[in-house]
Amino acid sequence: MSDIIPVLDLAPFLAGRAGAREALGAELRRAFTDVGFYFVVGHGVPQDLVDATFEEVRRFHALPLAAKTALAIDRHNIGYMPMRGATTRFNALSTTQRPNANEAIFFKRELAADHPDVVAGVRFRGRNHWPDEAALPGFRAAILTYCDAMEGLGRRLLPVYAAAMELPADWFDAAFADAMFTLRMSHYPPSEPIPDGPIGDGQEWGLAPHTDTSFLTLLAQNRIPGLSLRLPGGEWVDAPAPPGAFLVNGGNMLRLWTNDRFLATPHRVLNRSGGERYAIPFFMDAAHDWPIEPVPTMVDDAHPRRHATTTYGAFMETYQKSNFHHAMEKPTAAV
Template sequence: MSQSIPVLDLGPLQDGAPGALDRLGEELRRAFTEVGFYFVRNHGIPQSLLDDTFAAAERFHAQPLEAKLALRINEHNIGYMPMRGATTRVNAVGEVARPNANEAVFFKRNLPADHPDVVANVRFRGRNQWPAGLPGFREQVLAACDAFEGLGLRLLPIYARALGLPADHFAPFFAEPMYTLRMSHYPQQEPAAPENEYGIAPHVDTSFMTILAQNRIPGLSLRTQDGDWIDAPAPEGALLINGGMMLRRWTDNRFLATPHRVINRSGEERYAIPFFMDASYRAVMAPITADGSPGRMQPITYPDFMTGYQRANFHHAAEAAGEKVELQGA
């Protein structure tokens, strides 16, 4: 599988090599029409920063449950989600499984208290919740978010060329991109666990772009276009990137959102730090068609899409909306 997932090397582009952007665009188009994932090398994010961010995730989840629950996830999808706090429904692949066997904490752009969206309590534009008693944690999270966002913005011209568009096409849509850093903990799953229990059930992401730092503990697997599940490779020094429902919708279903899942039977505790990046909050994403004709889907914004998704998949969001959450197999 590692041979079939395209590897985009940003080195020639950074060096100003003639034709590098168009070549990368061709490689990205193949990645998203045949596989749905790609690796990126020479991405500019130091391995030490990634290692320190994994360590920060482990530090957070090592806290007593009471300390984590003090930051309980809110309507902005910011904060701590307890173990089995979500059931994959809207973006599920196959039958809905049991609640996901992971806990996670979510961070978004670090908005100041006087930001107009914070003052107006705009959905998904709240302030981050920070743990007490973890020196350096906040600084590490913000450094990771800055690094991942910077990479995502550098990749946008390649996405534009992959679609046959001018290199700067996406720039106005990502003036202040929405993003989420999720720090997940997957405890060891017992061999006797139910067959339909996953760390995260088979699903596709919601995002335009998901940047995934390589994990030394296995557990992530991808579904090929033939329907087979295979373990995700982890070449040293590369980041794994995929698209989700937003990318698929925005490209009028031309680009893939490939299913993946996590099962942790490694015998060790597993941590992950995926970074989900989307267009700016108020950007209107009208489908980009091959011939410029109207798309099959209506234009949409980030809050339009995410409000329904959150209510369907996250127990706290359904409860806030006054809906009953049914826990399969609970």
């Protein structure tokens, strides 16, 4: 699978080797024009931290349902989403949708009660909902540590993305100085395919075929399979899980920045392992009000500008109303 999904080694760049950023940028550009996914190794995130975070996901989802629903997801997309609490409509590939068979809790940047955005009620800039410390000792500290590590990795990758777009190394620094991010801690019970039927529109997915919204998504590798992605030719392939690597993809925010010249590759989750599956994708974007528009190097006579300027807040509000039952203007009951 490494001949399909490129593997980028960040270590030479982090060590300051001459030409490493430009070489990685060329590899990343090929990854996003040919596949839309890549693995990153040599990233500096300890495996012990990743393993510990997966254990925290398991601990959280083992809580009684009442303890989880007390942390109910809010208008900021923070908190607990119950099983089948979302239906993939925005960025969906199919016209027939059933609610996704997963439960999840979402965390964003930790903000104090007196933060100006919290006080003003700015959408997607609310406070995290934490379980009681007595119920899950050490959980909050562990999750904040993992978020710091993931944001750090995302920042280390930004100069490589700039190189892939033939931009100066610091091009994205200001835009991501107060980056929006979301850690989604998901639980997928074993899927039950429709008897005697093919995998298709009638399937109840763990997560239905879709593209992400993000500039970049960092996915720690999971011992339980279930993720598959659709190659540009239309073929679906199961994603491998090489130890110690992060699987990285871009979403529709990256497409906006690149004037649709980088892929947002569809993917899906179906847990056919017979066991419980957990996942910890980390979605990273520019600051809440930063103008998001195609960068100059991605617009020319052969590639005229295709997108109007938007912001994280505006884009995500549309996504929320389309996919999450709690956020719909006319809520749709799960089935």
